[in-house]
Structures are given as structure tokens and as C-alpha cells.
Amino acid sequence: MKKKIILISSIIFAIMLIPVILIIFAFGLTPQYDKSFYGGMAIKYDRLKNVSGRKVVIIGGSSLAFGLRSDLLEQELGMPVVNFGLYANLGTKYMLDVAEDYIDENDIVIIAPEQNSQALSLYFNAEAVWYSVDGKYEILGKIDNDNAGEMLGKFFKFVSGKFGYWKNKDKPNPDGVYNVKSFNAYGDIEYSRPHNVMKDGYDIGTHISFDKAVIDGGFIDYVNAYGARAAKHGAKTYFMFSPMNEKALSETSDDGEILEYYNYLVDRLDITVVGNPKSHVLDSDWFYDTNFHLNDAGAVYYTALLAQEIKAELNIFSPVAIDVPDKPHAPEDEGTSGTISADLEEAAKVFNLSGVEITTNGEEVIFRGEWTIDGLTEFGKTLQEIVIPDTLAGVAVTKIASGAFAGNTTVTKITLGSNIAAIGEYTFDGCTALLGVYVTSHNPEQFQVSDNIFYGADNCYMYVPQEDYIEYKFSYTWSFLDRVRPIRTY
16 A cells, blocks of 8 residues: 555655656757747847837838838937747737837837738637747747646647757758858848849749738737827827738739728728838848748838838938838849750640740740649549659749649649749649648748648648758748658658
8 A cells, every 4th residue: 555655645646746847948048949930039029128218110921021121210210129020820819919018208109010810810820829939938928828728738739849950960951041151140131142032923822912811800809909008108000001912912902902991901000000001012032932031132112101101100201221122022033944855745644734935946945834734634633642743844833822722632642843933722622532632842941831722632642852851940941830750861
């Protein structure tokens, strides 16, 4: 009996130790997510916390990180600017809540989320929030109590992941623009972005809509209450618009719908709506790698636009002195010499193809553009396994159009070529037999996917090369997907 009591006591003691061990691992280990894009939160938080005097706080998502030149806006407004936009995957509510304690008398608060349903809602991603506070745990005290349960629910996953990276000495440290090194002291992205790098100038997986359903009623109520609380501190809150890629507008987003949406916001929001959404719909040449991220010249252009709108609202009558550069253009496609080869003829039996202009110059065949998979032929629809080639006639296969495989109930496995860089919306809708989409690309940042990629394919997972799994998991364009799994390179 005594041994049994000792055993039970030991088990209870061990169970009680588990939360203690988890807390030690969470807060005692060196930060593991601070080199990722999430690490930008610490930079933005420190600036918000340390700026003194009257200031402008601009709150939103990554369109602000990529779209603001805080130094130029400061010169125009004559007061410090805090760029408090990081990543829509965290949730606009999180950014609002963290900023609130640092809003002071006479401050100007601008809420400028991206024009999509995630950013214009009370969406809160607890797992992503844990990544963003790693090593900066005082931020936890700024999170709304309503989200405490979600944070607790993701705590174990955060700790186990952090311990694994620490143990293997393999913490996320992405290459390129999505490393924390890309942020300057303002919290602006300072990584070189000379021109638009998207296929056809926009991300086919993320269309922009001005349907009133895009903005959640609960979000409107939250913003109204937020503005009222800021007013009690003597601050003034405004709603403004993010930059939006004109090429990405949905088919219904004409001038009439945009005006109706604008009037809807003016009617429902208690805070002042500044600017016209139409003026924030910009030519694709100003953008970089998403429909909301601007290139270097685009950031200057957007900052000048914001300065003009803010100064008009604040009755600052001096003209905007920002020198806006010329609109940059992506390098022209000079074409590739080739032949109408056997691989192209075989692929045409399976796929409906577009995107490439084929011309002849005597005996020479010139290919301009890159291949897009628009859909499957009748023969292609009978295949259980589909392999998308890297190239056809020496020309890269880079895109899969929206709905390209929709409704196919036969295919079980799709292997993507290594040059695939964009998959459109609802591509696998209705693919009820599809179990896996296998990715061969080793560069997630070249690869755009939409958040509805699994819509209508409930049994499907995306499999990425095992050696690149961490890169995919913490990629800006992939980290919001929850059905991505590693697989050994084949």
C-alpha cells in the first residue's frame, strides 16, 4: 500500500511539474523566432513605446511595413511617425490592442488595414502572436483578455516548437526580404525592391473586393469603441485605406461598388474616414510581391498620397514636398528561342495551356511569356496522378489558373513543377479524391498561394521538401496554411 501511495504521489508531482517545465522552456530559452518576419514586432513595439510627445501611430498589416517611408512622412507632418503594421496573419485586433496603452493626448491614430476579410475582422492568430512576442514577453500584457483562452490553447505548440528549434540549433532564419534584418528602426522595410516581381503583375490567388461583406460588423463596432477610448485620452482616430493592386480587383469592383463601399464605411464608422479608396487602387507597377506590398518607388508614392490626405484632414496647408520617383517597370521579356518540342505536344494532351506567345522568324521559333495551366483536357480529367512539368519547349511553367482543377473527382495526387510560382483561387475546389499536392520548389518566397487553396478538397495536404519545411512554415506567403507537411525530397 505504501509503495502504491508513493507511486501515485510521484505521478501527481510529475504532472504538476509539466507546466513549470513548459514555462521554463518558453521564457528561459533564447528567442527562436526573432530572425523571422515576426521578429519585426519587437522593433515596432520598441519604437511605439519610446517615442515621446505628440505622434502619428499608423496601425494595420504588412502593407504598412512595405508601403510607408516614415522618415518622409515625419518631415511632412512635423511629428514622429510610428509604423505599427506588421502582418495580417496576426490580426488587426492584436495590433490595435498592443498599441492602445501608448496612445496619448493629441496623438493622431490611423487605422489602415488591408482590403480583405481577414484584416477587416476580429481575426486573432494565437500561434502567430506567440511567435511575435518571443523574447519580448511584456507585449503579452497588452493582449485583450478575450483572447487569453486562444493564447493558452497554443502555448504548448509554441513551447514544443521553440524547444525543437533550440535543441536542433535550427531556428527560422529566412533569406531575403522576410528576415527581420529588412526592418529599419522605424519598422519600415528597407530591403531593395526595385520593381514588381509577380507573374503578370499581380497575385492571382488574392483578389481584392469592395463588397460590403468583406468588412465584419463586429470589427466596425470594435473600431468605433477603440476610437471612443482614444478620444478620452485626447487622441483623434481616423480610418484610411491600404494600397491595392489595380490588376487584382474582383470583377464586381467597379467605381459604383467602390463608392457604395466607401459610403457604407462613412455611415457605419464613428471615426472619420480619410481619403478615397479609389485613389488607393494603384497601377501594378508600384507593387512588389503581393497585391498589398509596394516596391521602393511605390512606398514613396504611397507615402506622398498619405501625406496629402492627412495634411488636408489636419488643415496643414503646406504642399507635399516628397519627390516621387518615376514608376518602375519590370524588365521586358525578350523571348526564348526554341522548337515545338515533343514535351509540349504531350503536355497539350493533358493540359489546357496559355500565357505564351509563339512567333516564328524564318526557321526560328520564339516563345514570349511563361506557361499557365488553365485546366485539364478530357483525357487529363481521367488521370489519377498528374505531374506538372518544370518547362515545356524550354519555357517555364509558372502558374496554375484559378479553378484549373475544380470539380475533378478522379485525381488523387498532383506534383508541381519546380517553377510554379502562383496558384489561383479555388484551384482544387471539388477535388474530393485529392490527397496530396507535392511541391518541388525549394523557394517558398517565389511561390504565392491563396488562403482558400484547400477549399473543396477536404482530404488534401500540401507536401513540401523536408529540408525546406521550416522555410515554408515561416514564409510570409505560406505560414497561414495549416495543412502543410514535410516530405523527403523525391
